[in-house]
Amino acid sequence: MSVSPIRVTVWGENVHEQRDASVKELYPDGMHGAIANGITKNLGDDVVVVRTATLQEPEHGLTEDVLNQTDVLTWWGHAAHGEVSDEVVDRVQRHVLSGMGLLVLHSGHFSKIFRRLMGTSCVLDWRSDNDRELVWTVAPHHPIAEGVPSPIIIPAQEMYGEHFDIPQPDELIFISSFTGGEVFRSGCAYRRGHGRVFYFSPGDQEYPVYHHADVLKVLANAVSWAAPASREREAPSVSRRPTGWYETGESLPTADPRLAQS
Amino acid sequence: MSVSPIRVTVWGENVHEQRDASVKELYPDGMHGAIANGITKNLGDDVVVVRTATLQEPEHGLTEDVLNQTDVLTWWGHAAHGEVSDEVVDRVQRHVLSGMGLLVLHSGHFSKIFRRLMGTSCVLDWRSDNDRELVWTVAPHHPIAEGVPSPIIIPAQEMYGEHFDIPQPDELIFISSFTGGEVFRSGCAYRRGHGRVFYFSPGDQEYPVYHHADVLKVLANAVSWAAPASREREAPSVSRRPTGWYETGESLPTADPRLAQS
Amino acid sequence: MSVSPIRVTVWGENVHEQRDASVKELYPDGMHGAIANGITKNLGDDVVVVRTATLQEPEHGLTEDVLNQTDVLTWWGHAAHGEVSDEVVDRVQRHVLSGMGLLVLHSGHFSKIFRRLMGTSCVLDWRSDNDRELVWTVAPHHPIAEGVPSPIIIPAQEMYGEHFDIPQPDELIFISSFTGGEVFRSGCAYRRGHGRVFYFSPGDQEYPVYHHADVLKVLANAVSWAAPASREREAPSVSRRPTGWYETGESLPTADPRLAQS
């Protein structure tokens, strides 16, 4: 079972909300606010404790302390991926590899952290023209798909289309279609180190997607799925082992000269 | 079918060969020389054209020109991963995502380029104490396993043991065991963008592994497998698409403002 | 590389062609005839040798001899899956596990042989109402996707929709969308034993899909991909091994009492 309560940090770029009247109107509390509310509503106060953090805060609100107290981080960014400091990206990656769960949302496909964890360009096709999106479940008994209809009908959305340059997902959970006929692997789960990563594409600042009950249900399911089993944040490490070490429990110090070049 | 002939660049760090008498003696032409010879011997002059490149050369011998003329790059590094410039790593990654094949060998698991393409730490357990390594084939009809015995017996080798922090391979081809009882996923294949990546662990500067006929056969097979079908190096790209574009072939310019933040 | 020439057997149920005037008109040589012609046209007489076989023939045209001389078998069935004898299905499975390639087409998802190799029910959603199908490539540099546009536009087709109860494909190559908004994993590749299996969904007896140039190109690519490297048909087998057998090459007889219960 996972940690309880699950401590969630909802990270929002918070640029469009400040800059674009249309977005401010759709999301008075920011997309991060809407997402945080949705997760709390779905899982309940005894199951989850949710906070938000934004780009503009010192260290983008993602200090070592904050991450040590985060079981699952959600990430939405779009206009300012380049402004996220490499130092914070390194820190987030280290925490994911050490067990922290990560949900990457929509245009977050182009974030430094998602591209870092995937190793690919993460490019795709797109169009913002009020397509209707249908999110179909291809893994019906996966925990992330629990309690959501197939298809989820999102009346107005930005189209994302293949080819989506990602590694083949460890588990493919949702595939979307759009009015224009495009398809997209919209729900993709990965393991990276000790952590779980889930990419979910629906959501755009110009559409009320983060008020959609089924979308919020998926995010809540994904938080539960991505939460680690333990609060111990242990990074995978190099170990130099003498022969038969497991018979005696003996191992050489883990401080390894090769770690210097990481 | 793949390009013909396959143009291979064998990249070697060339530090141990210069620094350690034992390595210079084992590998008078460098490990990169032994690997290059082995590939040519196995595939033949009409199938493959092999060159070498080393860390010490300008741009580590991996200029834009060289990579444009490389169908498959092999990579061995150990003591100087940190000295490989980020600019060259970016360039190599771009070429892999655009179709260039990549073979990563032994301690190359800790290279910047492998960690970049995997997104994980790539750490492992190790011991250099003359273990015998047995390389077992778990995908017997995979092209990379063609014509090699199972197990391949390597009388003396450095032990690599699990947990090897890599993403689950798209295809697992070899698993090794060592005298001390450790196991290791020693042959792992991945797709990254348009390119194919194969990691093969046997090989250490203190042991004559790159003179082993079966090991060289695997590397030759892997070169054939990783070679792209075309010399056109096309990177995956973002495209903005109007509705029904595929009916008319119309698409907006590929110059997309979001590419600036890559 | 694979065997040359590739010997292909195109198996057709040949029931609709006899029974339904509309089908006979669309496919005067049967769907199997159209498929066979398409493969030959695409690959050429020096690369491939194609024969057909039908349900009505003795042993459904798939005797031990025929299968021994078949490198890749294609399978289309719909109305008479239950009439295929279990003995022939056992034989085909044995040959696939021993190295023969298999292409399963459209309603062949419900064939005994496909369900045998998948282990699942292979059910799906469907509708026959002239949907337009768009076949999108999600693995653009996979050999099976070579030389076909993305999307392939099929003006009129039977809709197949998720949830498609198959094991997660080893490689997902195509995803289709339909006018009604449904999506379907339309190009799925698997390894089973020593053989390669590719399922491709477009194709229905009431629509001229097997005259579509891009569809036939995919089938030709898939034949090349699925063809084994050798004509030796070796089944995976149980072996009892003495300790250190690989040092001496000694092994006990492969005749193993447990094989009796297969």
Next chain:
Amino acid sequence: MSVSPIRVTVWGENVHEQRDASVKELYPDGMHGAIANGITKNLGDDVVVVRTATLQEPEHGLTEDVLNQTDVLTWWGHAAHGEVSDEVVDRVQRHVLSGMGLLVLHSGHFSKIFRRLMGTSCVLDWRSDNDRELVWTVAPHHPIAEGVPSPIIIPAQEMYGEHFDIPQPDELIFISSFTGGEVFRSGCAYRRGHGRVFYFSPGDQEYPVYHHADVLKVLANAVSWAAPASREREAPSVSRRPTGWYETGESLPTADPRLAQS
């Protein structure tokens, strides 16, 4: 989360226990008894309710009623795979595809049900000569690996070696090595339909493996992992869908003529 309590049926062939004095002595309650006790001890009476069933019972103790009240079934067989009736195998497969979890143990690799769900021959190499088995974890944060050391040391065991003719696991969790140097993918997880399947190789009637604390811990973890989220046993089914059905919820009857040939 999963059903609570988890109702487990531990199925044992119960032939060796009756026939071989050595086995009767090692396992006075049968291997199924030892496994059942181990699961209950690890998970607790409030989490799990365990029963056993054997080959000799009517319908092998696996009636429709029993399976309807089973959330996870474990399977150990060896000498009498052929005596399991096809009707019971059909029933078990239907329940797994409908959501029941399945753990297949050791020589159960050759059971009708495992071969049915895999679609391959499931053959392997073997030797019964007191090898020491080391079970290494390659997916350290997988729930099935929780609380078990890496490696698990099993002092005396039957050797199972590659090539193990199974489909590539959806998740590979354990790899074993043996004194003789062989390796084996000893912990393999799959999804089949709505159900979860886990194969775990350690365990042989001549060795006290099912009294080993770490082995029993793995089995208990696997029971938790495989348990479905709901007691509703819904089989995947064919549905004929009119255009836009999801807008209105309308669908044609699920009784589909094609189901007759299942």
